Every structure is written in C-alpha cells, then in structure tokens.
Amino acid sequence: MKKKAVVLLSGGLDSSTALYWAKAKGYHCEGLSIFYGQRHARELLSAQALAKKAKVKIHQIKLDLPWLKISSLNDRTKKLPNLPLTQIGRGEIPSTYVPGRNTVFLSLALSLADATQAQAIVIGANALDYSGYPDCRPNYLNAFERMANLGTKNGSMGRPIKILSPLLHLDKEQIVRLAFKLKVPLELTWSCYAGEKNPCGKCDSCKLRAKGFLLAKASDPALKI
Amino acid sequence: MKKKAVVLLSGGLDSSTALYWAKAKGYHCEGLSIFYGQRHARELLSAQALAKKAKVKIHQIKLDLPWLKISSLNDRTKKLPNLPLTQIGRGEIPSTYVPGRNTVFLSLALSLADATQAQAIVIGANALDYSGYPDCRPNYLNAFERMANLGTKNGSMGRPIKILSPLLHLDKEQIVRLAFKLKVPLELTWSCYAGEKNPCGKCDSCKLRAKGFLLAKASDPALKI
Numbered sequence: 072m073k074k075k076a077v078v079l080l081s082g083g084l085d086s087s088t089a090l091y092w093a094k095a096k097g098y099h100c101e102g103l104s105i106f107y108g109q110r111h112a113r114e115l116l117s118a119q120a121l122a123k124k125a126k127v128k129i130h131q132i133k134l135d136l137p138w139l140k141i142s143s144l145n146d147r148t149k150k151l152p153n154l155p156l157t158q159i160g161r162g163e164i165p166s167t168y169v170p171g172r173n174t175v176f177l178s179l180a181l182s183l184a185d186a187t188q189a190q191a192i193v194i195g196a197n198a199l200d201y202s203g204y205p206d207c208r209p210n211y212l213n214a215f216e217r218m219a220n221l222g223t224k225n226g227s228m229g230r231p232i233k234i235l236s237p238l239l240h241l242d243k244e245q246i247v248r249l250a251f252k253l254k255v256p257l258e259l260t261w262s263c264y265a266g267e268k269n270p271c272g273k274c275d276s277c278k279l280r281a282k283g284f285l286l287a288k289a290s291d292p293a294l295k296i
Numbered sequence: 297m298k299k300k301a302v303v304l305l306s307g308g309l310d311s312s313t314a315l316y317w318a319k320a321k322g323y324h325c326e327g328l329s330i331f332y333g334q335r336h337a338r339e340l341l342s343a344q345a346l347a348k349k350a351k352v353k354i355h356q357i358k359l360d361l362p363w364l365k366i367s368s369l370n371d372r373t374k375k376l377p378n379l380p381l382t383q384i385g386r387g388e389i390p391s392t393y394v395p396g397r398n399t400v401f402l403s404l405a406l407s408l409a410d411a412t413q414a415q416a417i418v419i420g421a422n423a424l425d426y427s428g429y430p431d432c433r434p435n436y437l438n439a440f441e442r443m444a445n446l447g448t449k450n451g452s453m454g455r456p457i458k459i460l461s462p463l464l465h466l467d468k469e470q471i472v473r474l475a476f477k478l479k480v481p482l483e484l485t486w487s488c489y490a491g492e493k494n495p496c497g498k499c500d501s502c503k504l505r506a507k508g509f510l511l512a513k514a515s516d517p518a519l520k521i
Contacts, residue, residue, distance in 0.1 A: 136357065136404070138411040164449050171407030174447050178403035179361070182396030186363040205452035214443035221439050222399050224389050227430035 073099040075189035076235070077180045080104045080129065082117030083262045084255075084280055085195030085238055088246055090125055091253035092237045093193045101187070102129035103180050107136060107169070108145045111266030120259045132179060142169045144264060151264055153273045156282060160203035160275075167264060167275065173206035177215055177234070184232050185223040191233045192219075200243040200282065202275045212236055243283030251289065258292040270294065298324040300414035301460070302405045305329045305354065307342030308487045309480075309505055310420030310463055313471055315350055316478035317462045318418045326412070327354035328405050332361060332394070333370045336491030345484045357404060367394045369489060376489055378498045381507060385428035385500075392489060392500065398431035402440055402459070409457050410448040416458045417444075425468040425507065427500045437461055468508030476514065483517040495519065 076098035078090045093100050102125075104118040115131060122129035143149035143166040152165045173196065180192045196207040205211060216234040220226030238246055250257055262280045263270035270277050270293070284291045301323035303315045318325050327350075329343040340356060347354035368374035368391040377390045398421065405417045421432040430436060441459040445451030463471055475482055487505045488495035495502050495518070509516045 130362075132359070132361065134357070134359070136407060137355075138408050141411045164453075168449055169407075170410035171403060171448055174403045174444070175400075175407055178396060178399045182361060182394075182400055183363050185395035186366045205449060206447035208446070211443065211446040214439070214446050218436065218439035218443045219399070221433070221436040222431035223396055224393055224430060228389075 073097065074191065075099050075101070075187060076191040076193050077184045077187075077189050078102050078127070078193040079176050079180055079195070080118045080122060082114035082121060082260060083195070083276070084250065084257070084260050084283070085197055085246060087121050087255050087257075087260050088250040088253065089193050089195035089237055090121065090127070091255045092249070093191075093235070094125060095253055098191065098193075100125070100127045100193070101183070101189070102127050103132065103183060104129060105132045105134060105176055105179065107134045107172070107175075108139055109266070110144060110147050111261065111264055113266050114261040117259055117261035121256065124256050124259060130183065134175070139169055143167050144169055151274050154275065156278045159278060160201050162203070164204065165202055165275065167202060168204055171206070173204075174215070181219050181223060181232065185225050188225060188230070189232065191235050193235045193237070195238050196236045197238045197241065197246065199240065200279045209239060212239070243279050244286035247283040247287040247289060251287070260293055298322065299416065300324045300326070300412060301416040301418050302409045302412075302414050303327050303352070303418040304401050304405055304420070305343045305347060307339035307346060307485060308420070308501070309475065309482070309485050309508070310422055310471060312346050312480050312482075312485050313475040313478065314418050314420035314462055315346065315352070316480045317474070318416075318460070319350060320478055323416065323418070325350070325352045325418070326408070326414070327352050328357065328408060329354060330357045330359060330401055330404065332359045332397070332400075333364055334491070335369060335372050336486065336489055338491050339486045342484055342486040346481065349481050349484060355408065359400070364394055368392050369394055376499050379500065381503050384503060385426050387428070389429065390427055390500065392427060393429055396431070399440070406444050406448060406457065410450050413450060413455070414457065416460050418460045418462070420463050421461045422463045422466065422471065424465065425504045434464060437464070468504050469511035472508040472512040472514060476512075485518055
C-alpha cells in the first residue's frame with residue numbers, strides 16, 4: 072500500500088515544491104490549506120489550482136481567530152515591512168509574524184494525519200532564505216514531531232507520524248531549481264504577502280522569491296510582466 | 297501587572313475547576329472554548345455561563361474538520377462506549393478519542409497566548425480518572441510546552457509560555473473536593489458526552505464524574521434528579 076502524507080499547501084513556491092517532492096517520493100498526498108484572515112487569501116485559489124493540477128484531494132479550512140489582527144499579514148490597515156534583501160530574516164521577528172501559525176497549521180494536519188493513518192506531514196518550511204519566524208526552525212519542527220507522537224493514537228501506538236520539511240536547509244536558488252526539476256506548475260503559485268492583483272515586488276516574500284529565480288538564472292512563470 | 301493566562305474551557309467539571317484554580321492563583325484569565333462538531337455541543341453553553349459567572353472574557357471558536365466524524369464523539373449515529381467504571385481508561389483508546397484534539401486546542405490557545413503576551417495556558421487535563429486519551433498524559437503536555445516555546449515569538453525571546461495542568465495528578469474525588477473549595481458553580485457545568493437534555497449516566501464522562509461526587513460524599517449540583 073502507498074504511504075500517505077498530509078501536505079500543508081499554502082499555494083506559494085515552497086509548499087507547492089514540497090507537494091511535488093512528496094509525490095515524487097511516492098506518497099499518496101492530501102493537501103490542507105487554511106484561511107486565517109491573511110490579506111493574501113488569494114493564495115488559497117493558487118492552492119486549489121495546484122491541488123487540481125497535481126490530482127490531490129485538498130481540504131480547505133476556515134479559521135476565525137480575531138487576535139491574529141495583531142499581525143500586519145492579517146490587517147490591511149497595517150504597513151508591510153519593506154526591508155533590503157540582505158536584512159530579511161536577520162533582525163527582529165517582523166510584523167508579518169502570525170502568532171503560533173505553524174503550530175496551528177501542523178496541529179490541524181496532525182489531526183487529519185491521525186484520523187487517516189497517514190505516515191507523514193509535509194511542510195515547506197525553510198530556515199535559510201526566510202522571514203525569521205521561529206516556527207520555521209529545525210529545533211521547533213523536531214519538537215513538534217516529538218509532541219505529535221506522544222499525543223496521538225497512531226503515534227502513541229507505535230505508528231509514528233513524521234514531520235517532513237524537505238526545503239528546510241535549501242536556499243531559494245536551490246528551491247527554484249528543485250521546483251523546475253520536479254515540474255511544479257510555477258505559473259499557478261502565489262507568494263506575495265500584499266495579495267493585490269499582481270505581486271508587489273517589495274515584501275519579504277516577493278524579494279526572496281525574486282532572488283531565487285535570479286540566482287537560478289530563470290524567469291518566474293508567475294510574473295506576467 | 298497581573299499575570300495572564302488563557303484557559304481552555306470546555307464547560308465540564310475539570311476545565312471549570314482549572315479556571316477557578318487559575319483565578320485563585322492570581323491570573324487574569326481569558327477563556328477559550330471550541331466547537332469541533334462534538335455531539336455534546338451544549339457544553340459550550342455551560343462554558344459561556346461559567347465565563348460570565350467568573351467574569352472572564354471568553355473566545356468561542358468554530359472548527360469545521362470533516363475528518364473528525366471518525367470519532368463517536370463527533371457522530372451521533374455511532375454508539376458511545378458503555379464500559380464498567382473499573383475498565384474506563386484501562387484498555388484500548390476508546391472510540392470517543394478525537395484525533396489530535398488537545399493539540400489543536402492547545403495550539404489555538406498558544407496562538408492567543410502569544411498574541412496577548414500571556415504567561416500561561418491552563419488545561420484541565422487529568423491522567424488518573426480519565427478515558428485513556430494519549431493527549432492527556434504528562435509527557436505529552438511537557439513535550440507541547442517545549443515545542444511551544446521554540447515556535448512562538450514570546451517563547452523564543454525569553455518570555456516563556458507555561459502549560460499548566462493543575463488537575464493532572466488528581467483523581468476525580470480530589471477534583472470534586474477542589475471544585476467545592478474553590479466555589480466553582482458546579483450547577484453550570486456539563487460533562488456528559490451524549491449531550492441530551494439530561495446527563496446519560498452511562499458514558500465514561502458521566503461515570504467518572506459520579507464516582508468523584510460519590511467518593512467526595514457530595515451530591516452533584518448539576519443533576520436535577
């Protein structure tokens with residue numbers, strides 16, 4: 072029987088590459104994407120289109136957590152950071168940090184994985200070219216996996232659920248190269264935090280993505296310019 | 297300034313006692329209760345009434361997670377277990393187990409705690425007189441706390457968030473005695489899994505609760521019989 076994985080799919084470059092990686096590794100995948108009030112909720116349309124293209128079932132969950140308005144990613148009246156590329160992820164945790172986001176996402180994925188007896192949860196977290204969020208770092212993800220296997224039926228009964236983060240130690244250039252190699256339909260992905268009609272080119276996410284394509288010497292199929 | 301705590305408040309005996317414990321310890325509390333499709337959703341009315349009585353703000357969050365129908369607690373067409381009292385929590389994980397429930401609940405509480413700079417999350421988990429769920433055990437809760445402090449802004453910046461489970465090592469008799477001592481308005485609490493007009497008296501939760509009152513030599517103010 073094919074191994075099963077729950078893939079956290081936001082619709083961005085990283086999670087889409089993680090999905091295609093899991094498929095290439097032979098996992099039967101189910102996608103999970105979450106609306107949590109993010110200003111770039113349009114990423115969820117990308118997630119849907121990607122799941123359709125990859126022929127995987129997708130679960131879209133809606134969370135209404137009013138306290139998340141504290142993040143500039145969840146409040147359109149707040150200004151998004153516009154840092155020079157070299158400073159992204161190097162200083163303080165930025166205003167786009169969403170409290171406990173990956174813990175909430177991974178917990179929902181864990182619930183689905185435990186209910187469906189999946190062996191893995193796949194997350195596109197990245198700790199090199201990233202915004203500096205604490206919930207993208209290796210020791211956090213290891214600690215989540217340990218907790219997950221103590222607190223679930225399958226985990227506690229000797230059927231462990233692994234947290235797989237295939238992009239964790241790749242830089243953006245390597246991620247872009249991997250995406251091309253895996254034939255990820257990059258034209259369908261959405262990374263921009265601003266969530267306007269076209270990518271803003273100024274937010275952390277746009278800048279890191281652009282850096283990846285530049286260093287990989289490729290043009291970004293999602294840019295219509 | 298008063299310390300702050302987020303209290304997971306289901307409306308049952310244990311979580312209500314945990315709330316009054318936290319208040320007695322001097323915490324400024326906010327309650328969090330979650331609708332996840334449980335057949336005894338009426339417990340949420342109890343949670344509301346308890347929060348009002350205790351004069352704490354309460355957040356009620358709705359989750360629509362279709363895969364939870366696997367649990368007999370989330371599907372009224374499934375039969376609830378009816379075990380002899382002495383066997384409850386001693387054998388296999390029962391059909392009322394909800395995949396990843398406490399992890400999802402604690403994650404939402406963690407998000408709120410991180411957003412509001414609360415120092416603690418309080419949960420009424422109990423590992424003595426309980427149904428045998430893995431996500432109520434001490435090593436699981438310790439692992440959650442460790443993960444939580446690696447993956448949040450406050451935790452990772454030296455402002456730890458503690459997971460407090462004051463009832464973890466108490467039996468039901470001791471919990472009932474503590475509830476009376478703390479003047480918990482027990483008449484407002486709801487424990488029964490069946491969620492009918494009156495407590496069924498047969499489910500794990502009813503039986504464990506009745507045992508507690510019996511051994512504490514008290515009558516249960518929530519029973520109108």
